[in-house]
Amino acid sequence: MSASPLIARTVPALRRAVDNLRKRKATIALVPTMGALHDGHVSLVRLAKRRASRVVVSIFVNPTQFAPTEDFGAYPRTWKSDIAKLAAEDVDIVWHPGVAAMYPEGFATRIAPEGPALAGLEDRFRPHFFGGVATVVGKLFTQVRPDVAIFGEKDFQQLRVVTQMARDLDLGVKVIGSRTVRERDGLAMSSRNVYLSPEERQTAIVLYRAMRESAGRIRAGDSIAPAMAGGADMVKAAGLVLDYYEVRHAETLAPVTSRKDGPLRILVAAKLGTTRLIDNMAV
Ligand code: PAF
DSSP: OOOOOEEEOSHHHHHHHHHHHHHTTOOEEEEEEOSOOOHHHHHHHHHHHHHOSEEEEEEOOOGGGSOTTSSTTTSOOOHHHHHHHHHHTTOSEEEOOOHHHHSOTTOOOOOOOOGGGGSSSHHHHOTTHHHHHHHHHHHHHHHHOOSEEEEETTSHHHHHHHHHHHHHTTOOOEEEEEOOOBOTTSOBOOGGGGGSOHHHHHHTTHHHHHHHHHHHHHHTTOOHHHHHHHHHHHHHHTTOEEEEEEEEETTTOOBOSSGGGSSEEEEEEEEETTEEEEEEEEO
16 A cells, blocks of 8 residues: 655645655655646656656645636645545655745745746736746745656646746756646546536537647648638637637747748637636647
8 A cells, every 4th residue: 555645734844854855865856736636647746756766746726826717716626535646656745835835924026937928828818827827836846946847738838938937047947748648538637627517528629629630731731820720610610719729839839830930839728618728739
């Protein structure tokens, strides 16, 4: 049977636990999460175990990355099953601060990322989001001081933002992206999929199908504009409301007009009923 991970709830307790690992010459991987763990998170933990000798998973639903109109209060919280999953993966430490430990009274500093954080994708629809993510991830990095940190490619713009931040601020952490884990029918795993009704769950597959269609056409030599318009039409015809359906340079997230403009990534965000879904795919 696997041992339960050590659970740290304050910065001093976390530091003691991490220092103990460091004394034993451990290398440390951090997997930042907001809990509601699914197989996608488990795959991040497994990659972390391959990249370091010890693994810290943070579980913190970060209020500063939610707008007042968003689902902070309703965000799924599944503590017991999260800990059981992490114990089964032999995770060493779970970092689970309360809001007051992360943002103590008088907290007044914020990281304001630019570059990929202003690419005109998620930032256009959630202008508060990357400031909140960068601030909390910056704190997680300085609290845990990991050698590597693992982020899912599912939140592709977020992955680019934290990679850039770690480099720009010399945080000494290597950021590693992990491939999106999908359900058998192609839907990307996400903690927010629990919001979907059974019918919406069926409809949601269209995002994957549309991206596969557009990527296939671009790879086959079609021009970008019609290939992307075809995919966007599929999503809209299924009844989703598109925020964006775009192809960008996979590293800079700059707009592209031709396949020759570099490695390409299709990125999509759409609302299905009241649930907002995002996904992306390499071309
Ligand atoms: O991707 C997430 O779950 C969150 O945005 C993160 C990186 C844990 C920061 O709160």
